[in-house]
Each structure stands twice: as C-alpha cells, then as structure tokens.
Amino acid sequence: MTFVNALVQGILLGGLFALFACGLSLMFGVMEVINLAHGDVAVAAVYLAVVLIPATHVPAIWIFVLVVPVFMVGGYLLQRLLFQQALGSGPITTLLVSFGLSVVLENVLLEVFTANSQSLNIGSLVSGSVQVSNQVYLPYLSLIILGTAVVALVVVQVFLARTRTGRMVRAVADDREAAQLVGASYRHLFGVAAALAFGTVALAGLALGMYTSVAPSAGPSYLLYGFAAVVIGGLGSLWGTLLGGMILGVASTVGALVDPDFGAMLPYLVFLAVLAVRPHGLFPKKVLL
Amino acid sequence: MSALLEVRDLTVCHGQLEAVRALSLTVNAGEVVGIIGANGAGKSTLLRTIAGLHKPAAGSVLLDGQDITRLPPDRRVAAGLVLVPEGRRLFASLNVEENLLAGCYRARPGPWDMARVLRLFPWMEERKRQPASQLSGGEQQAVAIARALLANPRVLMLDEPSLGLSPLALRRIYSVLPELVGSGLGVLLVEQDVRQALRVTNWLKCLLEGRQTLEGPPAELDVDQIEAAYFGIGNVAQRKGA
Numbered sequence: 001m002t003f004v005n006a007l008v009q010g011i012l013l014g015g016l017f018a019l020f021a022c023g024l025s026l027m028f029g030v031m032e033v034i035n036l037a038h039g040d041v042a043v044a045a046v047y048l049a050v051v052l053i054p055a056t057h058v059p060a061i062w063i064f065v066l067v068v069p070v071f072m073v074g075g076y077l078l079q080r081l082l083f084q085q086a087l088g089s090g091p092i093t094t095l096l097v098s099f100g101l102s103v104v105l106e107n108v109l110l111e112v113f114t115a116n117s118q119s120l121n122i123g124s125l126v127s128g129s130v131q132v133s134n135q136v137y138l139p140y141l142s143l144i145i146l147g148t149a150v151v152a153l154v155v156v157q158v159f160l161a162r163t164r165t166g167r168m169v170r171a172v173a174d175d176r177e178a179a180q181l182v183g184a185s186y187r188h189l190f191g192v193a194a195a196l197a198f199g200t201v202a203l204a205g206l207a208l209g210m211y212t213s214v215a216p217s218a219g220p221s222y223l224l225y226g227f228a229a230v231v232i233g234g235l236g237s238l239w240g241t242l243l244g245g246m247i248l249g250v251a252s253t254v255g256a257l258v259d260p261d262f263g264a265m266l267p268y269l270v271f272l273a274v275l276a277v278r279p280h281g282l283f284p285k286k287v288l289l
Numbered sequence: 290m291s292a293l294l295e296v297r298d299l300t301v302c303h304g305q306l307e308a309v310r311a312l313s314l315t316v317n318a319g320e321v322v323g324i325i326g327a328n329g330a331g332k333s334t335l336l337r338t339i340a341g342l343h344k345p346a347a348g349s350v351l352l353d354g355q356d357i358t359r360l361p362p363d364r365r366v367a368a369g370l371v372l373v374p375e376g377r378r379l380f381a382s383l384n385v386e387e388n389l390l391a392g393c394y395r396a397r398p399g400p401w402d403m404a405r406v407l408r409l410f411p412w413m414e415e416r417k418r419q420p421a422s423q424l425s426g427g428e429q430q431a432v433a434i435a436r437a438l439l440a441n442p443r444v445l446m447l448d449e450p451s452l453g454l455s456p457l458a459l460r461r462i463y464s465v466l467p468e469l470v471g472s473g474l475g476v477l478l479v480e481q482d483v484r485q486a487l488r489v490t491n492w493l494k495c496l497l498e499g500r501q502t503l504e505g506p507p508a509e510l511d512v513d514q515i516e517a518a519y520f521g522i523g524n525v526a527q528r529k530g531a
Contacts, residue, residue, distance in 0.1 A: 164394065171380040171391050177342060178378040183366030183395025183440060287382040 002135045006253040012142040014249025015149035016211070018242040020204035020222065021229035022153060023197030029236030029288045030173040030193040033083050033094050037102035038226055040109075040219030041198055042205030045071055047109055047216075049206055050118050060120040064206050068199050075198025076191040083194070084187055102219060109216035119213035120206065145207045152203055153242060156196055160238075160289055169193050173236075173288050228271040234281030238289060243282060247274075291354045293318050293475040294339070294370070294444045299348035301331070301338045301499075308334040310499040311348070316444055316475040321466065323490030323507075324479045327519060331499040332479040333375050336448045339477070340372035341365045353443065367395045369443035375452065375479075377433040379421040385432055386417040392436035399441025400472055406435045409465055427458025434462070438469070445469065446477045451485060463489055483515065497521045 020042060027033045035041075048070065049063045058066060078101075086097040122141070129139040160166040172179040172189045179186055208214060208222070229248050233240025248267045256263025274281070292315035301309040309331045316322045324332050337343050339350050341362030349358045352370050360368065379388050389403065407414050410431050416424070421432065430450055437445055451459050459482075466489055470476060480486040486493060487507040495503040495518040503510065503518030516522065 164390070167383065167387055167391060168394055170382055170387075174380040174382050175378055178374065178380060179391075180342070180362040181340065181366065181372050181374060181378070182391050182436065183363045184391075185361075185363050289382070 003254065003257065005136045006257050007250055008136055008138065009142065010250030010253035011246055012138070012146045012249070013253060014246030015146040015153075016204060016207055016245075017225055017229050017248050018245030019149040019152055019200055019207070021226040021233075021241045021245055022156065022238055023199075023201040023204075024226045025230045025233070025236060025238055025241040026156075026193050026197045026200075026288075028230070029238075030169060031079075031083075031087065031190045032091065033079075033087065033194075034091075034098065035083075035101075035197070036095065036098040036223065037105055037219070038098075038197075038201055039221065039223030040102045040105040041071065041075075042201050042208060042222055043214050043216060043219045044105055044109060045202035045205035046118060046120065046209035046214050047113055049120055049209065050113075053120070060122045060210065063120070064203055067206060068202050071202035072195040072199040076195040078198070079191045079194030080187060084190065102223075106216050106219060113216060115215060115217070117213040117215035117218075118209070120209040122210050141210060145211065148203065148207060152200055153238075156200065157238065157289065159196070165189070165192060170288050225267070228267060231281055232271060232274045234283035237281070237283040237287060240281055240283035292316060292351075293353060294477065295351040295354075296335075296339060297349045297351070299335070299338060299350070300346045301334050301343055302346045303334070307346075308499050309338065309345075312496075312499070312501055313348075314477075314494060316477050318443075318473050318475050319470050320492065321470060321476040321478060321490045323486040323493045324477070324496060325481075325483050325486050325493065325515075325519065326496035329498070330496040332496055333448055334499075335496070336372060336446050336477070336479055337374075340370065340374075340446065363395065366440055366442075367397065369397060369441070370446070371437045371440050371442035371444070372446040373433050373437045373448060373450065375448040377426075377429040379424075379429055379432055379436075381422045382420070384418050384420050385413055385424070388421050388432055388436055389413070389439060392439035394440075396439055397441040401438045401441050403439070406438055409438075409468065410435055425458070426453040427455060427461065430454060430458070430462055434465070442474065444475045444477065446479075448479045449481050450478075451480060451482045459485065483519070495519055 024035065024038050027035050045067055049067050052066055053060055053063055082097060083094060086094040129137045131137045160170055168179065168184050169189050169192055172184060172186050176186050225248060229244035230241050232247055233244030247270060251267040251270045252263050255266030294316040296312060296314045298311045298313055299309055300307060300311055312335060314322065326332050334343065338345050341360060349356055352368055357365055357368060380391060424432065450462055463485065478490060490507055493505065493507050493510060494501055495515065497518065503514060
C-alpha cells in the first residue's frame, strides 16, 4: 500500500465519516443538541437492516430505501417528543437525555441481538476493485460508499439552500425568535433537522455495515470519530464537517501505512493538533452552509 | 366597528418586576398609533407580548375581535399580526432575497407580494444575493419591514425602527408609511425619536415604568405635557383627547 493509494483510500473513507458526522453538525448547528446517541443510531440502522432484509427480500444494497425513511420519521418524533422537552431545561439536560438514549439503544440491541457483530452481505461487490494505475486501486465498495455519501450530502445541501423548509431550518439556526416572528414553528423545524440528521447517520451506518461488521457496543467509538470530524471542521458548519471527515479518513489510512495501531491513533493526534492551533475548528463561523 | 388590534389591561412581569401595568390600547385600520417613553418604560416588552413572545400575567390581546392571547407567536403571524423586532433581526446567514422569502413562509393572501415590495424598495432588486449581514442599518431595517409586509399583515408593529439609523435612512423608512396605511394596515409603532413619532402618528401614547402617562392625537399634545409624561415630572397620568 503506497502513500498515494492510502491518500486516495483515506478520501474515500472520509466521505463516509463526513456523512456520519453531518447529522451531529446539523443537530448542534440548528438546535444546539449534542446527540450522544448518534453513533448508536448508526448501529441500530444496521440491525434494522439485518432484520428487514430476510423479511422483505430486498437485497442489502437497496435496503436503505426502507431503513432511511424509518429513521427520518423516528428522528423527527424523537426530537419533538424527547429532546424538545429536555431543551427547555438547559444544555446539560439534553446531553444527559441523549446519553440515556445511547445506553437504552445499546442495551436493547444487546438484549435482542446478543453481542455478536453483524454485517450486511452485499455479495461480490465487497471484493472487486478498479485499478487506476500501477499503485492506486479503488475498491468498488469504497467508490459506491463515497458516491452515496457525496450524493446524500449534496441532497442535504440543496435542501437547505434551495427549498422553502430548508431555508427556514437555516433561519431558525440563525435566530429562533426572528423565525417565530415570520410564522415558523421552531419545534417543527427542529424536527426536520433531526430527521435529516437521523436519515444521514442511518445511511452512514448502513454503509459502515457493508464495509465492516458492527456490534451493539460500537456506537460510542463511531461517535468519537463523528465528534472529531465536527470539531475539526468547526461546530455547526456542514462543509467544515466534510473537510473534517476527509482529514480524519486520510489520517487513518496514512497512519495505517506505518502500523495499524498508529492508524487508529493518528486521527486523534490530528484532532488534538487542530484543537491546539485552531480551537474553534477550520470554519469557526457558526454558519450552517 | 371593532378595532383591528385591541389590547385590554395587559400586565406583563419580568420576574418580580411589573414591566407593563394594566395597559390598554386600540389600533384601527389605516391608523398609526405611536408609543413613546424612556428606556425601560416597557415599550418593547409591550410589543413583544402582543406578538406572543412573552406571556402576560393578566389582560388580553384581540385581533379583529378574536382573542389571540393564548396563541403562540407563529400562529399570530398567520392570523395577521406581524412584529418587526427591535434591532432588525435579519437572518444573518441568509441573503436579502432569502430573508424576504422567509417573510413569505406563512404569508396570508393579500396585496403585498415580491413585486410590490420591490417597487417599494427598488434598490433591493440588484442587491438580492447579498448576505444580509453586509447591509447598512437603514438597508437592514428596510429588508426587515419588507419581510414583515410579505406576510400580508393586518396589523404591523414596528419596534424602534429609528435605532442606529442615519437621518436620511430614517426619512426613507418613514416615507413608506403612508403607502402601508393606505393599503388598510394598522400600524403600532414604538419610537425612541419623539419628534418623528409626533410627525407620523395619528395617536400617541406615552409610557413610564409600564404605565400610560399621556395619550392623544399629536396635534393636541404640547411639548411640556409630553416632557412631563415622559420623565414623570409633576402630575403623572394626564389624559387628553377622546
């Protein structure tokens, strides 16, 4: 594995991290909710797929069509029924509630599915790759995942930038009271942001489930990566999160060139370095787009 | 004929402090009612409570005869009551056009659409894509008013539009008032600049420490009366006019 190849692989991976982290960024940027259950939601998506695939005979590669909408609705309801109540009591309460949610999710999954890890079998796609040059090869799966991540992020971007509701989500992130004064129900818009967050993280979870296997307790470690991406990019900025994801992806693959353990550690070293030099992240302005 | 906006014995508390005490007012269609008073008199609190951002401790707000006291602020916009808040409060990360479009979010049917608003403020057409945060104070105020108009309100409330504006910008803002009232709106205006308030309103109220100390048509109020009511000198709570 050469450096260039690792770089390319890192970018592919980075797209996945970015998709994973964008929901975190959204929820914090719009309603200042730090969702500690974010990683567990991704894991739950894999388990839902594991249940639905044999039940509906939908091939694994298309299961997101069922799973993502379910999670979007779930996210909307969870925001309006659970997080909204907590928001009134202050930021610590919201953090605690999301932590509780994380614990509940993990244990429900453990209870129902045992501690065995699961992955989504997509057959021959797992192993094939495209040889771009002598030293660079691009696995089909990574390309598909990157493509999916990019499409999803573009869809979110277009939704926020061009649609009526998306515009109001940005408005409510800017100034909640002013949004009320133009007739917006901020609770509904918070729900929309949560729906987007849960939908994207479910998609990221499914991608992860195709890439590797996930276990019920894996949520918090994914959350950590998500946080790192968001903090590197700048809290509340979606483009920043994309860049943060890329940086982390490249750090993990390039680090692995040295040694697998170093590959696991380098992203966090980069994270610490960014925090030391630019504590507010690369795009510190709290602007969603 | 019932008033467009009626406020009855409104009392608003900030914790222990009574910011507004048993205040009543009416605004009719085609009328500009002005509220003046020193800082802390309760003017902004009054407007924000009418808009639904604060819960009153007592009293009621009626729009076109309907009691809207329990209605959340976003539903009041749909009912036709729109506030242009103090400090403009444009959406900073949105551009001019997007801010205006935000005003259309819960728009009622009515005469104010994008075309008419752009006729009122022609300069906005070419600055459509500019981020709202880059506009001058006067321009931001214009966008804030345009954003409010696009919802087609029955009653428009303006909270200190003159704050931070140059005299020229101020004159431009107030020059559009006749057209607004001409289209049947009722306007409730809180103004820091007393002279400006005397010039543009049909009925003026003065507030001091949450209570009304003077009211009447501007033509019948003299400077000494206003001064006394504004600062609470001598006998407070004079009433003049009908």
